[in-house]
Amino acid sequence: MKRQRMMVLLAFPLLLAVAAVIGCGTLGVDGFLIPVGSQSQVKFAFVVNGNPESDRNSVTVSAYTVNSSTGALTAAPGSPFGTDVSGCCGTVFIDADPTSRFVYVPNGGGGGGEKPEQQQPSPDTVSVFSVDQSTGALTEVSGSPFSSGGSDPFSAKADPSGRFVFVANRGDDTVAAFSVGSNGTLTPAGTVQSITAEPYQMMTDPQSRFLYVTAGGGATIWGFSINSSSGALTPIPGSPFFVPCESRSGTVDFAGHFLVVAVRSCDEVAVYTIDQTTGALSQVNGSPFPTGDRPFHVVEVANGDQTFVAVNNLDDANISVFTFNTSTGALAAVSGSPFTFNNFQWPHYMAADTAGQFGYIVDFSNTITGVTISANGTVTQITGSPFTTGGLSTPTQIVLSH
Amino acid sequence: MNRTLLVTALVVLSAATTLAQTPKVDVFGGYSFVHSDPNGLEPGNAHGWEASLAYNWNSWLGLKADFDGHYCCDQSMYNFLFGPQINLGHGKLTPYLEGLVGASHGNSAGTFSDTVLGFAVGGGADWKLTHRLSWRVAQADLLGTRYNDVTQKNFRFSTGLVFHFGKR
Numbered sequence: 001m002k003r004q005r006m007m008v009l010l011a012f013p014l015l016l017a018v019a020a021v022i023g024c025g026t027l028g029v030d031g032f033l034i035p036v037g038s039q040s041q042v043k044f045a046f047v048v049n050g051n052p053e054s055d056r057n058s059v060t061v062s063a064y065t066v067n068s069s070t071g072a073l074t075a076a077p078g079s080p081f082g083t084d085v086s087g088c089c090g091t092v093f094i095d096a097d098p099t100s101r102f103v104y105v106p107n108g109g110g111g112g113g114e115k116p117e118q119q120q121p122s123p124d125t126v127s128v129f130s131v132d133q134s135t136g137a138l139t140e141v142s143g144s145p146f147s148s149g150g151s152d153p154f155s156a157k158a159d160p161s162g163r164f165v166f167v168a169n170r171g172d173d174t175v176a177a178f179s180v181g182s183n184g185t186l187t188p189a190g191t192v193q194s195i196t197a198e199p200y201q202m203m204t205d206p207q208s209r210f211l212y213v214t215a216g217g218g219a220t221i222w223g224f225s226i227n228s229s230s231g232a233l234t235p236i237p238g239s240p241f242f243v244p245c246e247s248r249s250g251t252v253d254f255a256g257h258f259l260v261v262a263v264r265s266c267d268e269v270a271v272y273t274i275d276q277t278t279g280a281l282s283q284v285n286g287s288p289f290p291t292g293d294r295p296f297h298v299v300e301v302a303n304g305d306q307t308f309v310a311v312n313n314l315d316d317a318n319i320s321v322f323t324f325n326t327s328t329g330a331l332a333a334v335s336g337s338p339f340t341f342n343n344f345q346w347p348h349y350m351a352a353d354t355a356g357q358f359g360y361i362v363d364f365s366n367t368i369t370g371v372t373i374s375a376n377g378t379v380t381q382i383t384g385s386p387f388t389t390g391g392l393s394t395p396t397q398i399v400l401s402h
Numbered sequence: 403m404n405r406t407l408l409v410t411a412l413v414v415l416s417a418a419t420t421l422a423q424t425p426k427v428d429v430f431g432g433y434s435f436v437h438s439d440p441n442g443l444e445p446g447n448a449h450g451w452e453a454s455l456a457y458n459w460n461s462w463l464g465l466k467a468d469f470d471g472h473y474c475c476d477q478s479m480y481n482f483l484f485g486p487q488i489n490l491g492h493g494k495l496t497p498y499l500e501g502l503v504g505a506s507h508g509n510s511a512g513t514f515s516d517t518v519l520g521f522a523v524g525g526g527a528d529w530k531l532t533h534r535l536s537w538r539v540a541q542a543d544l545l546g547t548r549y550n551d552v553t554q555k556n557f558r559f560s561t562g563l564v565f566h567f568g569k570r
Contacts, residue, residue, distance in 0.1 A: 033448050033477040034508035034549050035440035041550065161476070161510070207475070228476070 032206075042066045042353040042400045043100050044136040045073055047362055047389065049080055050091030050396035059085035061094060061105060061129075062389065063136040066400070071358035071370045071382045076136035083107060084123050084145055091396035093155035093201055096131070097162045100401040102184045103129045103138055104165050106153030107145055124148050126156060126167055128184040131401070141184035149176025149192045157202035157211070164189065164231035166211055168199035175199055175213055175224070177231045190232020195222045195240070201249040205256035210236065210279035212259055214247040221247060221261065221272075223279050241281040243270055244288050249297040249349075254307070258329040262295035262311055263288055269295060269311050269320075271329040284329035292316035292338050299352040300324065301359060303375050308334070310350060310379070312361060317344040319361065321377045334377030343367045343386045349397045358382065362395035424492050425566035428456040428464070430538055432562010436472045436479070436545060439555045448474035452541075452560040462489050468502050468522065470558070477510045481520045481545065496536070499525040506547040519548040528564050536564040 047062040060080035064073040084107035085092050094105045105127040125145035129138035150169025157166045158180075165186065167176045175193045178186040197215035204211050204226070211233060213222040221243055223236035243263055250261035252274070259272040259281060268288035272281035292313030301308045307324045309331055318338035322331035346364040353359065359379075361369045367386035371379045389395050434452035438445050450472030458464040464487040471480045483502035490497040506520030526541030538561055545558040 032440040033436070033438045033446045033472060033474040033479050034510060034547070035552070035554065 041068045042358065042402055043068075043133075044076075044096070044131060044401045045351070045360060045368075046094065046096055046103055046136075046399050046401070047368065047395045048091055048094055048397040049389065050394050059083050059091060061103065061138065062395075063103075063131070063138055065136045066353075066358070068357075070384070071372070072384045073360075073368060073370065073387045076132070076138075078137050081129065081138040084125060084127055086123060092153070093397055094399060095156045095158045095165070096399045096401035097158050097180070098160055098402060099162055100131050100133065101162065102141070102158075102180065103131060103401075104156040104158060104167075105129065106148060106156045106167055108148075108152045108154045108170070124151055124153065124169075124171075126153055126165075126178075126186060128180075128186060130184055143183075143185050146178070146186040147188075149178070149188060150174035154199065155201050157204060159204050159208040159211075159226065159231070160206050161208045164208070164226065166202055166204075166233070168202055168213060170198045170200075170216070173198055175202070175211075175222070175233065177226075177233050179231050189230045190227065190234075193224060193233050193235065197222075197240070200247075203250055203252050203259065205252040205274065205279075206254060207256050209256070210252075210274065212250075212252070212281075214243075214249060214261065215240070216246065216248070219243045219245055219247070221259070221281065223281060225279055236279040238278075238280045241272070244268060248295075251298045251300050253300050253324070253326065253329075254302065255326060257326070258284070260298045260300070260309055260324075260329075262291070262298050264294055264296060267291055267293055267295060267313075269298060269309070269322075269331065271331060273329060286330050289322065289331045291320045292318055295320070296348065297350050299350050299359065301352045301373050303373055306375055306377070308373060308377050310352070310359070310373075312347045312350050313338065314346050314348065316340075317347060319347065319350070319379060321373070321379060323377060336378055339379040341369055341381060341386070343369060348395070351398045351400045353400060360398050360400070362389075362398045364394045366394065368395065368398065424458050424461040424489075424569070426458055426568030427566070428454075428458065429565045429567065430454045430456075430562055432538060432560055434470050434472065434558060434560040436474075436559075437557045438474070439557075446474040446477070448472035448479070452558075452562070456487050458489070461492060463487075464489060466500060466502065468500075468504075470560075477508065479509075479547070480507045481505070481522070481547075482507075483520060483522050494530050496528045496530070497525065498527070500543070506549075508547070508549055516549060519546075521546045522558065524558070526560070534566050536566065538562050538564050 045064040049060045062080040063076035127145040151171025154170040155168045177189040200214045200216035211224045220240035223239040224233040245266035248264045270288040293315035311320045318340035321337040370382040370385035436448045452470040454468040456464040456466040466487040468483040483504035485502035487500045503521040507517045522543040524543030528536040541560040543558040545556040
């Protein structure tokens with residue numbers, strides 16, 4: 001009996017050690033213990049009202065609350081809200097803190113125009129707005145706007161943890177990182193990164209390890225590691241990574257394993273495997289996959305066990321929908337794709353509640369189309385859609401926050 | 403023959419269930435592991451700990467207070483659960499079942515924090531070492547949480563030592 005007890009007592013620490021080794025072997029920075037951010041219900045939508053006309057200084061941001069049951073949009077009191085974006089005839093790309101605390105607006109030149117009177121110097125700043133948690137109304141935080149770290153900021157990107165925001169400055173081809181204070185104050189993080197192409201849009205992985213920057217006018221994607229403590233950027237070995245043609249925007253999949261990018265000039269969508277250690281990109285087998293004419297943005301949506309990728313095609317005025325193989329990254333068009341709606345003229349941007357409940361497409365018809373996606377990938381409009389932007393200037397971007 | 407078999411069965415059953423007296427209170431502490439189910443996001447494997455106190459109402463029914471903490475991926479999760487534990491005997495090996503409910507508190511990198519409904523359904527087995535000490539060889543639970551108003555079905559495994567106090 002004593003021998004049995006001794007054996008059991010000895011086996012106990014051995015079992016603990018085995019369990020710890022197994023746990024350590026499987027424990028890494030991958031994965032989530034609790035679902036946060038993208039899996040929670042959407043609360044607000046923010047729309048950039050770009051400015052294709054000759055007016056100056058009139059890029060605004062509209063704020064909406066999202067009905068969690070129907071997906072209907074209700075404009076926030078005081079919407080739209082003015083920005084410091086100068087110039088005209090274009091847009092900037094904003095972002096929202098994933099937990100709806102702040103909205104970040106890069107105050108660039110707004111794209112500029114051909115006429116001299118449309119040219120305006122960029123203030124080279126980033127405005128930070130706090131979000132009223134009941135109405136979605138925006139209020140600029142104390143100390144805002146903050147320096148963008150470069151010239152002519154064009155796009156902003158908040159990381160999924162909400163601790164950092166990144167700004168792409170296309171006037172001097174730089175990407176700047178900032179930590180975000182509890183009151184919205186931006187503090188520069190690390191060294192401003194120079195790239196040799198005009199930065200366009202930025203994407204992060206769900207674990208906030210890597211930042212990817214598409215380059216307008218160039219067939220490259222620039223990759224950076226994000227310091228988990230400071231937010232400082234370090235170039236990924238092998239960056240920049242080449243795309244078939246000029247890319248515009250994209251997304252990193254829910255698991256952080258793949259980067260999916262709309263390749264505008266070749267009418268394709270490219271899928272890259274992300275090296276989980278370095279962040280380096282390599283195209284998956286079969287990539288790139290054909291889309292409609294002039295794809296611009298990519299969103300990933302899940303419905304039950306099925307995951308989809310949707311791409312908006314500007315010139316075809318429709319949306320291509322693919323099933324997404326989360327193991328290989330391969331895309332396959334769903335039956336009925338591409339999808340279009342009567343109000344589509346130029347569907348410029350999309351955003352999706354990544355839990356698969358609602359998606360929104362802003363269109364140059366001054367409308368916001370609300371949709372749902374079924375388990376087989378069919379896209380249908382929600383009740384009350386399309387929502388009008390109230391006659392405001394052309395909506396060019398929509399972002400959602402939770 | 404049948405009577406012999408019956409008597410034999412009764413003797414064996416008595417030995418298995420032991421007429422060793424049921425402790426009044428069992429206190430457990432040990433290592434715990436969770437494999438998460440974050441609703442479509444990449445699952446995480448988390449180390450942690452578990453501690454519990456069970457008051458045995460009688461030889462088969464106890465009331466348990468169960469606490470655990472798990473850490474992974476810049477996130478942490480703590481569960482505070484309460485409910486019945488059904489002991490399937492008190493022999494050398496004591497299997498048991500449990501059904502617990504309470505609260506789960508999750509935190510993500512200091513930016514997300516929430517307290518939601520939590521529950522655990524499962525069981526385990528204790529191996530008696532001494533009159534006052536057992537080894538909880540294994541406990542496996544479906545650990546449910548309700549973050550973001552969606553149910554997560556996590557798997558929890560624990561092992562450790564059980565200290566027995568008092569007698570029924």
